[in-house]
Amino acid sequence: MSGRVNGAGDRLRDLQLARPGGARPPQPSISPAEVLGMIDRVIASYGLDPRKSTDPQGWRRLSLGSAECRAGVVPWSPTERYLVVF
DSSP states (O other), X not given: OTTOSTTTXXXXXXXXXXXXXOSOOOOOOOOHHHHHHHHHHHHHHTTOOTTTTXXXXXXXXXXXXXXXXXXXXXXXXXXXXXXXXX
């Protein structure tokens, strides 16, 4: 609503401040392409080809022994993206 001062009555801000950890910290300024580049460098550090480790949906897959990992960047909203690692 317009006319509010210092976030008074801002429900989203009130909820964020009430979270156990307080308000969320500012998000780092890094592009999805930069994140995928970091993932690719980790894959390459194991001597693997990142292009061969990328599935058709863009997920990076890595298997070490019995451990399997998938990592990628997922769009959450038009302005937010999240790093997801399984």
